[in-house]
């Protein structure tokens with residue numbers, strides 16, 4: 054198995070990413086739409102798990118969303134839990150098996166709409182888990198409706214003229230909320246709209262898992278993903294649309310890193 | 320061995336820990352509050368974890384996560400809290416996660432909630448209903464055993480009398496026999512082997528090893544519950560051999576009725592008691608047989624009439640069945656009411672018998 058090394062500049066000629074599949078996928082066939090960002094995000098997580106030597110030392114807890122279909126193809130021990138409850142289920146797993154890396158795979162609907170209480174309380178308790186949020190600003194799975202993370206002006210099936218704050222309220226910026234809490238160790242936001250962002254996002258995921266292994270508290274890695282189907286835009290326009298819409302409300306970068314904060318500030 | 324003077328809640332917690340419970344995730348609600356208090360004290364002492372959950376929904380999901388790793392786990396509350404847990408109870412039944420749910424109820428109004436449930440899908444929940452603290456100590460252990468044996472959620476249905484009465488008890492470990500190995504537990508070690516594990520309500524399996532899918536999975540679950548219904552019903556009979564009048568009661572109500580029945584027998588009244596110990600599976604066949612020669616079947620329960628449905632479904636001549644219980648609370652609305660009184664029960668039995676030859 055060879056990886057695209059992301060911790061230093063490439064020493065060899067570039068490989069076409071699509072030419073290999075992570076070993077933690079049982080098959081490269083999946084059921085997500087063409088142009089969907091979620092499969093790219095999940096692939097990055099699986100690569101990181103393998104690179105960190107966690108293949109036989111991890112459990113994944115998956116929420117309800119399009120990514121849920123990966124419960125059938127990811128070659129890791131996993132459970133697909135109730136909508137929104139992944140951080141709670143992960144808490145139970147991690148407390149019983151602290152030696153195992155426990156991670157959630159959730160969408161914005163799963164985490165910020167149905168499961169807001171669970172992510173916040175898991176953070177407050179400082180659970181040593183890594184939460185992966187694939188944020189596309191819609192309920193993709195049910196056909197493109199508004200979630201708590203849908204940005205102002207964004208058109209969905211139930212905000213036909215765009216999200217109007219006077220009528221629909223404002224989006225919840227979950228990354229900032231989690232970062233503001235004492236129990237979080239690491240919060241970062243990446244994206245998969247182009248090759249550079251994909252490479253950067255992989256580093257964010259890796260750091261998220263490292264903070265868990267160091268038992269620093271909860272890490273949240275939010276990944277902005279394309280959902281051309283749920284946004285009703287042409288597949289090829291997904292990447293641009295992502296940055297024009299979600300990208301403005303959810304700026305990319307590291308929001309909090311407890312290890313860095315602990316360094317002397319001179 | 321010396322008896323220890325314990326609150327029911329303390330005894331139940333000791334029994335659960337003795338049974339190997341390693342996780343309790345609960346939220347306070349009277350009269351289940353003492354359970355989470357005692358768990359918070361005693362779990363860490365025994366190497367377990369007690370989480371003060373943010374909600375009952377979070378609590379049961381934490382317990383499910385813990386149970387998914389193979390350790391014994393529980394949650395608890397009373398009626399309203401269990402109402403919030405319904406989605407997860409159904410999920411545990413359908414994805415085969417063995418958890419125990421303690422309902423330290425305020426009354427007997429949760430019979431339908433326990434035996435019918437409010438979750439989705441074709442599932443049932445084994446419900447154990449102890450009559451006193453001694454039986455509660457047994458059931459607190461049996462619940463975990465049955466949960467593991469069948470990979471199902473099990474409800475322990477107690478009440479405030481059980482939770483708060485003090486009794487001299489001996490909490491001893493009970494051996495219920497061997498259990499299947501947990502070859503499904505998520506311990507994280509199977510990744511990348513091609514045989515990684517999965518716990519999933521839809522039974523889809525993995526690309527390498529496809530499962531039966533929803534239809535096949537849910538048929539198998541339904542068959543499992545049929546099988547449990549056929550072999551796990553438990554009940555107790557007192558003087559039913561020659562009883563002309565049967566009184567049916569559950570939980571602590573059964574304990575009170577038993578007292579009255581023994582008293583009436585001494586006076587020559589041919590009355591007996593039949594007490595379902597498992598509310599699901601309901602001991603219907605045994606009830607049918609036991610009441611065959613009775614001229615009256617009286618149902619005593621502290622609610623508007625819930626178990627009486629199961630009694631009518633099973634007694635051969637349902638015209639014999641009548642209710643002698645009713646809704647009965649104390650002034651706070653949190654505790655069993657004045658009907659839970661031997662004198663009142665005695666009066667109700669005798670009144671019901673008057674004029675029925």
Ligand SMILES: Cc1ncc(C[n+]2csc(CCOP(=O)(O)OP(=O)(O)O)c2C)c(N)n1
Nearest residue numbers: 117118119136160161162163191192193194
């Ligand atoms: C309790 C419950 N309510 C609603 C649903 C229906 N549901 C399934 S997936 C989904 C949307 C998930 O959205 P998100 O997490 O953003 O994932 P995406 O599909 O966008 O990847 C919803 C609402 C459900 N499965 N369970």
Ligand code: SF4
Nearest residue numbers: 085086089119193280
């Ligand atoms: S609907 Fe959106 S999130 Fe779902 S698979 Fe299609 S593109 Fe991806």
Ligand SMILES: [Mg+2]
Nearest residue numbers: 160161191193
């Ligand atoms: Mg989404």
